[in-house]
Amino acid sequence: MATSAEDVNTKNEKGGTFHCEACGLRETYHYYGRQPPFHRAITFMEDCYLAKDPFRGGGCGSFLLLGAMCVACGRxxxxxxxxxxxxxxxxxxxxxxxxxxxxxxxxxxxxxxxxAN
Ligand SMILES: [Zn+2]
Ligand SMILES: [Zn+2]
Structure with a gap:
């Protein structure tokens, strides 16, 4: 795999940069895992990258699921x-x-x- 100057997809609980290896999307994420601290009522079925919703904020627990790892190939x-x-x-x-x-x-x-798309 090519090395990048930038660290992406570091699986850091405290956040970092999410990078989709299929389409190239890049977003800042704020949490990686199953139980986001900003939304205690929720447990995901997979470890995933989450970002706080920039349009709502206020710690009311809104967030965006950015993506996760493919269980088959690891991308x-x-x-x-x-x-x-x-x-x-x-x-x-x-x-x-x-x-x-x-x-x-x-x-x-x-x-x-x-x-097909
Ligand atoms: Zn993508
Ligand atoms: Zn895959």
Whole structure:
């Protein structure tokens, strides 16, 4: 993997820079993990990158899920429908397409539609 001058996707609980390895999106994240300190009522099913919602603020617990790691290939991918899919676990679209038969029919249809775009 190419080294970058900038540290991205460092899985730091205190935040850093999120970088989607599929589309190249870059965002500042404020927390990595399953239980964001700014939203105690929530526990995620995966470790993910979260950013506080800049448009609400005020510590009322609004946040944006930026993305998470693909369980199959380990790439970090964003939430965009064209980059990843959550079905029990997170998959990047490339892995989802490569393992189509592992998913139920209905999800396969979704993947095919996305991959066609
Ligand atoms: Zn992306
Ligand atoms: Zn993958």
């Amino acid at each position: 970090t991918v964003c939430q965009a429908a064209s980059c990843s899919l959550f079905y029990a676990r997170r998959f990047c679209l490339a892995c989802a397409s490569a393992n189509l038969e592992e998913f139920p029919q209905e999800v396969q249809q979704r993947i095919k539609k996305k991959a």
